Amino acid sequence: MKFIDKSRDRWHTVSGEDGPMVTLTPAPYSLLTLQQWHGARSQWPQEMPVGVLLPNDADVEDLADDLPRLALVVLHFPKWVDGRAYSQARLLRSRYRYTGEVRATGEALVDMMPLLKRTGFDSVVLRTDQSLDAAERALGFFRGHYQGDVHEHRPLFARPPGEALAPAEDFVQAGSAI
Known part of the structure; x- marks a missing residue:
């Protein structure tokens, strides 16, 4: 920006x-x-x-x-x-x-x-x-969002079939869960 x-x-x-x-x-x-x-x-x-x-x-x-x-x-x-x-x-x-x-x-x-x-x-x-x-x-x-946006149409948390989700600690920032 x-x-x-x-x-x-x-x-x-x-x-x-x-x-x-x-x-x-x-x-x-x-x-x-x-x-x-x-x-x-x-x-x-x-x-x-x-x-x-x-x-x-x-x-x-x-x-x-x-x-x-x-x-x-x-x-x-x-x-x-x-x-x-x-x-x-x-x-x-x-x-x-x-x-x-x-x-x-x-x-x-x-x-x-x-x-x-x-x-x-x-x-x-x-x-x-x-x-x-x-x-x-x-x-x-915010590192990720549940919805897509104009830059990334797919949510950050969406993964292709068979790909594991990242560990929960990867989605924690500044002491609060996203």
Whole structure:
């Protein structure tokens, strides 16, 4: 998982005095709203890196045909209890086979790190009060899961017929059983 420092991020949103619907001049690493992208995609150079901010109430299908052209899709968590962006990330990876960067923004908390990774996020802009060290530690909390995810479709504990299960102590971490 890549942790993004907004002050050093090469991606930049595009807006102007008239708000977000300014006349767009294609520039590398532009981060456009869905509405801006739909208005600019026909004149956007194929080889120029572009990203889209997809609201969590938008349908991933709205981007399906454009995904090969997008280097970044940013999914927003308006509240930490609103998990629609998890579903969007999973759809991007599993159904649409999107291979570009998927980034989490908004109310991205340390507690969310394992699920962000499992659902297909590559990067995250942590909420300002969250600790980078704690977020990195959170990614190592669980060695295995009972369900598959976007990276490993088969659960870690699943074994081919005839293969023995690992000893129980292999599934114990930090003093508690998984």
